[in-house]
Amino acid sequence: MSKPQVLMIGGGMIAADQILPSLYQLQRRGVLGGIGVCAQRGATVKALADVEMIRRAFPGHSFRPYPDPATAGDAPHPLLYKELIAALPPRQIVIAAIPDQLHHDVIMTALRNNQHVLAVKPLVLTRAHAREIEQEARARGLVVGVEYHKRFDDRSLLARRRYREGWFGEFKLGTASLMEKWYYRHSNFQNWCTSENSDAFSYIGCHYVDLVHFITGLLPASVSVYGIEDRYPNGNKGYLWTDARVIWNNGACLNVQNSLSFPDGAPGTNAQGLSMYCSGGDRGAWLEHSDQYRGLRYCYTQQPDAPGSTMFAEPSTDYFQYVDTGGPGLEVVGYGFRSIDHIIAAILRVESAREDQRSTILDEIDAAGVIATPSNSSYNEMVMEAGRLSILNGGREAVINAHEITLR
Ligand SMILES: NC(=O)c1ccc[n+]([C@@H]2O[C@H](COP(=O)([O-])OP(=O)(O)OC[C@H]3O[C@@H](n4cnc5c(N)ncnc54)[C@H](O)[C@@H]3O)[C@@H](O)[C@H]2O)c1
Missing domain, CATH: 3.30.360.10 (Dihydrodipicolinate Reductase; domain 2)
Structure with a gap:
């Protein structure tokens, strides 16, 4: 697989504190391609792009902001993520970093458009929704990794x-x-x-x-x-x-x-x-x-x-710190980064396999139980x-x- 593109839906606290810097580090290491971030408002993506620590740590890195803060005005764009997900080439990575009650909709939209998913916890709020996600992902040979980062401590x-x-x-x-x-x-x-x-x-x-x-x-x-x-x-x-x-x-x-x-x-x-x-x-x-x-x-x-x-x-x-290991910029360390790294690695593993091997690899990821998936962590939804x-x-x-x- 060539470097996958990432589209993160949500540009709030968890995006700034952990996910975006982790994605930039993976981009710096040559693992990920372009990154887009979609929030409801242009001001949110602008604030994320302006976070001083992230800019200092990752000079030269940037993301495509949606809606465009230069033209979006103040109006919310609650359904923009649907268009953006639909416009992605298949089998890229969508990150769900929006409020809990919106996870189901964003994740199902991503899966129906053949995208792998990294979802912040909790995956969803009901067992029925977790099952629906599990079945849709399996039918399409896609990874859904739930980002319970304490597991990687x-x-x-x-x-x-x-x-x-x-x-x-x-x-x-x-x-x-x-x-x-x-x-x-x-x-x-x-x-x-x-x-x-x-x-x-x-x-x-x-x-x-x-x-x-x-x-x-x-x-x-x-x-x-x-x-x-x-x-x-x-x-x-x-x-x-x-x-x-x-x-x-x-x-x-x-x-x-x-x-x-x-x-x-x-x-x-x-x-x-x-x-x-x-x-x-x-x-x-x-x-x-x-x-x-x-x-x-x-x-x-x-x-x-x-x-x-x-x-x-x-x-x-x-958990998550910025350290100076000689540059360029700063490196992010801790289980917050390792958790994102492991889930992206699982997605790359599935993508680099032959189509007829994907199901076996997904079974192995579920059975290992280190990355939380809809199938091995549905007790959380219960x-x-x-x-x-x-x-x-x-x-x-x-x-x-x-x-x-x-x-x-
Ligand atoms: N320890 C953890 O694992 C951890 C920590 C914090 C948050 N979280 C989870 O992360 C999620 C987000 O939390 P947060 O703290 O970043 O919240 P937040 O309120 O800071 O950010 C929410 C973001 O979602 C965006 N959003 C809302 N509706 C949207 C829509 N329709 N389209 C696009 N974007 C939309 C908002 O613009 C905002 O950027 C929650 O599910 C939360 O439980 C997990």
Whole structure:
């Protein structure tokens, strides 16, 4: 395959913080061809093109912006992505980096136009949509990779290997939390992460549910989510504090707390971590990941100006950082980059194979279970669906059955 073109739909926070710089790095390494980015408004793509850190790191790199900021004015272009996807040559790469409730439409549009897909998490919000995506992709020999980047943190890969080798016995009780900073409430989130669309558990809790499966291989059996509604600055309501209990198919229980509440003045970009208590033979076993504090403490002479940045900081070199390895520009490092790199590599692997080999390669990717796909991670959609049912019903337990999700 010649270098594939990439069209990213969505030009917001995740596009700027992780995806675009990762794509530029792959372009610099000769893996990817041209890159286009489509947002709703010209101002969004212009702001993305102007991000100082990305410009500094990738001199000479640019993307085709849609709509064109020079001519688009202020009007939103919510359906432009359909035309752009249809205009791509077949079997290129579409990236879905738009709000959760739009993933299904963008991904199905891409698949029907014979495009591979890299989707930010959560893939979609219902099991039926996940199945539809799985079938469409399979019928066309296309990859859909769900970008659960915590899987590519070496500590997750190590825990997975050690758990599966039997070092921890069997998972019984666990606690996970991921609290994003307060300032998120002031961002574009207030326009879409609202009570009718999503909640703190759907938005960020899915990471740790996915990780517990990734490490243990267990499957979720029921979910209850208690949510506290709060007002965003624009007056919209959102479940900005959630407490979830996930029961697994061996009876184990994971408590997951999520919120948009971590103080802007606190160090680190968020607070997050995972504890798992396990048993094997006549012994207990334990796994503890501090995913926020990675051992670095800085105190600067000046207040950085990015939202949520602090003079006393606890940076993580593990997720995503820019480092100077001699140029040109800067290199991006961390599991945020590795995750994108792995999914693009899987797409290239399928594309470089003979047509009659594609299905076997897709089976291998599904079976390896390292990249999340619609087929090997559909438990995430079941948890999404059960979680939404529960939170909208005051936290009642939603049971995941083979064919339906019901309230107990
Ligand atoms: N840790 C993670 O894996 C992680 C982190 C952040 C966000 N995300 C996911 O990424 C997605 C986007 O989140 P974000 O933080 O970037 O949100 P954001 O609000 O900052 O950006 C959303 C973007 O989508 C664009 N958009 C909305 N409707 C569109 C349309 N019809 N056509 C084209 N573009 C459209 C907007 O213009 C905006 O650029 C969400 O699904 C979120 O859950 C994942």
